[in-house]
Amino acid sequence: MLHGCLFAPSLFTFWFVNGVLDFSTAVAIGAVATPAGLQVRLFAYVLLVPVFLLARVILHLAHPVHRAQVLSGACPNTQLMSLDWVSLGILATGLPLAIQNFGPWFGMNAVFLVGVFIVPRVVSPRFRPGVKLLAIVVGVVVFLYATYGSAVSFLPAPSSVLGPVATAALTDGTTDRVFRLANSVAFGPPLIAAFAVAMNHVLTRPELRDVPLVRRTLPHRDPDRVVAASAAFGTAFYLLVVAAVTRQIIVFP
Template identity: 65%
Template sequence: MSTPSDGESREPARGVSHAFADLLSQEFSPSTGHLATVVSGCLFAPSLFVFWFVNGVVDFSTALAVGAVASPAGLQVRLAAYVLLVPTFLVARVAVHLVRPADRRAVLSGSCPQTTYLSLDWVSVGILATGLPFALRDVGPWLGANLVVLVGVFFLPHALPPRRRAGVRAAALAAGPAVFLYAKYGALLAAGPDPAAVLGPVATLELAPATVDALATAVNSLAVGPAAVAAFAVVSNHVLTRPELRSVPLARHALPDRDPDRVVVASAAFGTVFYLSVVAVATGRITVVPW
């Protein structure tokens, strides 16, 4: 019986090495978008590092602004999960390709399959969306801001001449966050009217603490959390890629393209399980069923 030569035995190893290099080239491709250029300060920046830093700054500053972080300890755990996000994502991509027979043959032959099963954008949603119940404690500002955006972007422009629609949508996208910030933090200003006197229930409506705790427990459980976050991600994927939003020039450059629902669901659910695993390691506790 013949035995493989040293060259033949090294072929699979060389194939895997080439496939891994191809995988990295896919994830670390140059970024040429206008927003990435402005933020990173150079035209050809590794997209994965730009995402890791820029998206992290945006996501965590937004989480702090909307109140999606319950405590400093919770923020530390989310930061730890975010630091571990990219290496975990790359390992998961490699594992998925090696599990599927067709992809495994391609990897062993030296090429990385181009099929996308996971998206880093939506995996990161699993880390931050689990904190949304805490942000919904002050539900009035959320309702007010979303009502402004809903009417100003999706309904009002249809009653206006085409040349005025983009301006109205841009104004609504600016006014929505302004309403939220004023309703939530306007009372801290030394001057100006009290938000409750101007906005009424938008500034004062709150969820009961028991309701917030129940929502947070459910979203941060293994039985409910991955499905709930995946559903939220699918809705976001469809809303953020609507043509009404993409008709606004700044939004068109900042918003992502629509991903297949299967990729969004798998990525968001995986990100949620990953975050809950980090919580379990950090705290020694994990909730399987919230009831």
């Protein structure tokens, strides 16, 4: 009765592809501090699909109208949760570790802001997609060079080329406080939910959707309530997994 309605096989395809991309990115940007931390996140991600499907079943069966539709063999048309945004809760809790090196992040996003949102407003429409694509490429190069350029012997020191973009960083104490905030039961779910809603609006802006290649990787804009609820649920689920595995839990930062 529920097959093909709540248990779409495409979910598993999305789960696998999204996991490969997200975890590769998390490792590359430093959102995972230790192998043990990576293992916990992987364990939570492995459990994600069955937990997500169970939550969908409970939500639909708890709703009188949806329950009647499901029991009659029809699929509810209302989206209550999104696997994409639920998975964000598992990885976004590690972002404070990644942004400790604040300079490269600031430099990359400054390039994005200027090249994607500002410069295209004053150039010919014919050149706008190319300008935006170039800005995205340059922004990524700035981030990679500022972060890893010092490890390449034949390149000039990033600090001599980019200045503060390569050297600005948050202190260990600040990073730890932000990390504990994002990974606390009291503040983590609403904080990650707010971040997800912001990303839902930024990544679906028309300025990004007309960029060649990039538009194929962007999500469709979901209702904010779905995004917030999904991200908060994913964060709470991840914190529960952490508590079960490590026997440690942060209630208040």
